[in-house]
Amino acid sequence: MTGTPQLHPLGETLGTEARGIDLSHLDDATFAWVAQAFAEHPVLVFRNQHLTAEELAAFGRRFGTPRIHSLVKYRYPGVPEVSWLRNVDDSGNIDWYGVKRATDWHTDSTYEAVPPLLAMLHALEVPSEKGGTMFADMRAAYDTLPAAMKDRLGTLVGLHGRTDGPAGARLYDPEEEMRMTDKAFPERQRPAVIRHPVSGREILFVNPMHTHGFVGMGKDEAWELIEELARHATQDHLVYYHSWQVGDLLMWDERATMHRGAGDYRPDERRVMMRTIVYPN
Numbered sequence: 001m002t003g004t005p006q007l008h009p010l011g012e013t014l015g016t017e018a019r020g021i022d023l024s025h026l027d028d029a030t031f032a033w034v035a036q037a038f039a040e041h042p043v044l045v046f047r048n049q050h051l052t053a054e055e056l057a058a059f060g061r062r063f064g065t066p067r068i069h070s071l072v073k074y075r076y077p078g079v080p081e082v083s084w085l086r087n088v089d090d091s092g093n094i095d096w097y098g099v100k101r102a103t104d105w106h107t108d109s110t111y112e113a114v115p116p117l118l119a120m121l122h123a124l125e126v127p128s129e130k131g132g133t134m135f136a137d138m139r140a141a142y143d144t145l146p147a148a149m150k151d152r153l154g155t156l157v158g159l160h161g162r163t164d165g166p167a168g169a170r171l172y173d174p175e176e177e178m179r180m181t182d183k184a185f186p187e188r189q190r191p192a193v194i195r196h197p198v199s200g201r202e203i204l205f206v207n208p209m210h211t212h213g214f215v216g217m218g219k220d221e222a223w224e225l226i227e228e229l230a231r232h233a234t235q236d237h238l239v240y241y242h243s244w245q246v247g248d249l250l251m252w253d254e255r256a257t258m259h260r261g262a263g264d265y266r267p268d269e270r271r272v273m274m275r276t277i278v279y280p281n
């Protein structure tokens with residue numbers, strides 16, 4: 001441990017910097033401190049880290065099982081538990097899919113049989129300005145809903161697909177998506193409100209990328225509700241905009257947050273990150 005670690009808030013409800021930690025030399029006591037902090041602070045940032053892909057995967061393994069990414073072309077060579085999040089291809093040309101990808105609100109992979117616990121991004125190259133990642137606090141989103149809406153959501157079960165929700169329809173071409181993945185994704189049912197297994201807090205678990213309906217509800221009514229909930233959850237005071245610095249390692253709780261790329265930078269400037277997504281063991 002390099003001194004006593006400390007937490008410093010970065011945003012109003014979300015975004016916390018953990019200082020005094022070198023993730024490449026993380027002893028068990030410090031790891032326990034990190035895990036504890038993360039349960040209460042679902043977007044946790046470590047500055048000035050310089051991890052290899054192997055070290056990033058190893059950090060992920062301390063929380064669970066990092067998953068091999070479904071989009072083949074984004075796998076990190078030789079370390080399949082790590083994927084690229086970048087706007088350039090191997091030859092350095094702009095990858096337009098990489099530029100627009102994930103620039104609307106979502107929670108990762110809620111359409112999988114077992115959704116992820118958390119994800120990590122490690123910034124290697126960042127644009128000269130903007131190019132941030134935005135996070136919404138879905139605990140605060142739930143807490144600030146009107147009581148009548150909480151009652152309504154308490155009985156609803158969401159339907160989750162790969163890019164089937166209103167935000168997915170805006171952002172992606174279904175045929176292009178089909179070509180890029182090596183798996184099929186059957187629809188999943190998830191309660192609209194879940195409870196965090198560690199903190200016990202209630203969470204609004206509806207996201208406009210993957211939630212495309214509710215059991216027993218027509219599509220028009222469902223999409224209207226999904227959009228209404230997304231607007232509520234992404235009000236400015238519930239959102240943290242992370243401005244990247246080279247060496248940042250940011251981890252977020254996949255149950256308690258939504259996120260998106262801000263999509264606000266010049267695409268001819270390189271934005272290169274390594275990512276790992278961690279599932280329960």
Ligand SMILES: [Fe+2]
Pocket residue numbers: 102106107108259
């Ligand atoms: Fe994502």
